Amino acid sequence: MPAYTATALAHPNIAFIKYWGNRDDVLRLPQNGSISMNLAGLHTHTRVSFDPGYEVDTFSLNNQAQVGAGLERVSQFLDIVRTMAGKNWRAQVESANNFPTSAGIASSAAAFAALAVAASHAIGLDLTERQLSTLARRGSGSACRSIPSGFVEWLPGDHDSDSYAITLAPPAHWSLVDCIAILKETYKMTGSSEGHRLAGSSPLQQARIASSGARLDRCRQAVLTRDFDALASVVELDSNLMHAVMMTSTPPLFYWEPASIEIMKAVPEWRRSGLPVCYTLDAGPNVHLLCPETSVAEVRSRLEGIHGILQVLTAAAGGGAHITTED
Numbered sequence: 001m002p003a004y005t006a007t008a009l010a011h012p013n014i015a016f017i018k019y020w021g022n023r024d025d026v027l028r029l030p031q032n033g034s035i036s037m038n039l040a041g042l043h044t045h046t047r048v049s050f051d052p053g054y055e056v057d058t059f060s061l062n063n064q065a066q067v068g069a070g071l072e073r074v075s076q077f078l079d080i081v082r083t084m085a086g087k088n089w090r091a092q093v094e095s096a097n098n099f100p101t102s103a104g105i106a107s108s109a110a111a112f113a114a115l116a117v118a119a120s121h122a123i124g125l126d127l128t129e130r131q132l133s134t135l136a137r138r139g140s141g142s143a144c145r146s147i148p149s150g151f152v153e154w155l156p157g158d159h160d161s162d163s164y165a166i167t168l169a170p171p172a173h174w175s176l177v178d179c180i181a182i183l184k185e186t187y188k189m190t191g192s193s194e195g196h197r198l199a200g201s202s203p204l205q206q207a208r209i210a211s212s213g214a215r216l217d218r219c220r221q222a223v224l225t226r227d228f229d230a231l232a233s234v235v236e237l238d239s240n241l242m243h244a245v246m247m248t249s250t251p252p253l254f255y256w257e258p259a260s261i262e263i264m265k266a267v268p269e270w271r272r273s274g275l276p277v278c279y280t281l282d283a284g285p286n287v288h289l290l291c292p293e294t295s296v297a298e299v300r301s302r303l304e305g306i307h308g309i310l311q312v313l314t315a316a317a318g319g320g321a322h323i324t325t326e327d
Contacts, residue, residue, distance in 0.1 A: 275299070
């Protein structure tokens with residue numbers, strides 16, 4: 001085995017206030033800040049091995065060799081790490097997810113957070129959490145949020161060096177659980193990177209951005225005070241706004257499936273009947289239902305009565321990306 005090897009683990013995250021649209025597509029500087037929660041139990045496990053003798057980068061995902069755009073994206077990210085380290089070594093990257101990939105569960109967030117930690121460590125860089133978050137952002141914007149622990153805010157910044165994520169509160173701060181209704185486990189037809197580039201074509205995007213500061217303030221306060229009702233109202237509004245931008249972009253992006261809409265219509269009714277639960281969707285059809293830990297069994301039971309749900313995953317607030325000895 002090459003001497004320059006490290007393995008890292010990172011969790012996907014679910015955004016309460018969404019990231020959609022860049023001010024700079026290369027640096028992935030967002031048009032607005034965002035707030036999220038890391039998802040414990042769901043993870044990407046990535047091993048990076050640098051070797052001066054390797055002639056090319058290789059990349060496998062879930063034991064399948066990757067070529068084309070997937071390999072190119074990883075190799076371009078490794079170029080950033082190599083430049084930082086002043087070394088031109090090629091690498092072997094082996095990654096695996098224990099959750100569906102590219103289906104709206106932030107697989108790229110976990111992937112590039114784990115890659116940032118493993119690659120920088122393997123090549124000999126000693127980076128702070130802020131520097132790791134900044135680096136991870138270059139691979140996937142939302143990956144910067146999977147570096148810190150627990151409930152996280154991405155500070156949008158003005159430049160490469162000041163756009164990074166911080167912990168708002170540790171995982172133990174609030175016993176929230178994300179119940180993820182999996183409707184599809186296949187790759188999205190239009191990935192998030194392309195969707196970000198289309199955001200500006202929607203006539204609604206500027207209004208969404210202009211009002212994002214107020215939603216960030218409401219969400220931050222709700223998290224810090226553990227106010228579920230306040231969280232529910234702002235989380236659902238923000239999700240609907242992002243999907244409205246998607247659906248009015250050119251070309252339009254329609255990620256929802258019939259079961260997505262059925263769940264979105266049912267959840268506010270459940271909440272009015274006394275069940276604390278709210279919904280949010282990332283760029284995909286799967287629906288994330290946030291609720292207190294004490295309500296998980298009831299939420300799962302109600303979801304099981306909806307046709308089209310393949311499975312329900314549950315995840316509490318999780319930790320940050322880190323080096324691990326597990327292979």
